[in-house]
Amino acid sequence: MKNYAYIRVSSLDQNESRQLRAMAELAIPKGNIYIDKQSGKDFNRYNYQKLLQRLMPGDLLYILSIDRLGRNYREIQNQWRYLTEERQIDICVIDMPLLDTRRYKDLLGTFISDLVLQVLSFVAESERDNIRKRQAQGIAAAKARGTRFGRPEAKIPKNFKQLVNKWRNNKLTCEEILQTCQISKATFYRRVREMEIS
Structure with missing residues (x-):
């Protein structure tokens, strides 16, 4: 035993x-x-x-x-x-x-x-x-107090709207914007959608 x-x-x-x-x-x-x-x-x-x-x-x-x-x-x-x-x-x-x-x-x-x-x-x-x-x-x-969970939100440059307009007019590629802004493709498209709604 x-x-x-x-x-x-x-x-x-x-x-x-x-x-x-x-x-x-x-x-x-x-x-x-x-x-x-x-x-x-x-x-x-x-x-x-x-x-x-x-x-x-x-x-x-x-x-x-x-x-x-x-x-x-x-x-x-x-x-x-x-x-x-x-x-x-x-x-x-x-x-x-x-x-x-x-x-x-x-x-x-x-x-x-x-x-x-x-x-x-x-x-x-x-x-x-x-x-x-x-x-x-x-x-x-915590959410009601404004605490955010997950990864911190990516910082978007002030000229993001102008960059998106250039992208829409085929003057910039999506990859160039991603590199300039240091954001992911998902963040880029989410921010573009948010711009369209607002």
Whole structure:
């Protein structure tokens, strides 16, 4: 029997140190700790899949909290059953002692674990939905304040209208204008359309 740990943060700029500290306290070897910096919406994660290849019946998998395993209600339920029933490994959710498959092997214990798992996986998915809503609200608020997203808009020279007139009269090519203005072809045609509308 070997002990493993799975750690997940949602993005590259998030820090996994809190989870690593928890695993260090359990003396899990570094080679048995798998870390993904990826969304918890599904289980198509590189290091999680590598971990699955190493797990053998009787092994123990530690995770700090159920939302580190995933954030999709059905997927968490399915993965839990796959790991515990098909792969025959034990799982210990550190911050939720009721979710420790080593302890509650009788019918009542299994029922309580299943119930807690359902509630926590529901909460994990709800939090994922709330995060998305908060992000959308934050973006909308930033746009309302005038914050622009994406690449900065290309600067157009003051004589752009004259250059376009020369282009229309075949005195300049589009490529010459692009080079002079240091803009892309898409920006050029978009600005020409805007001039026609205004």
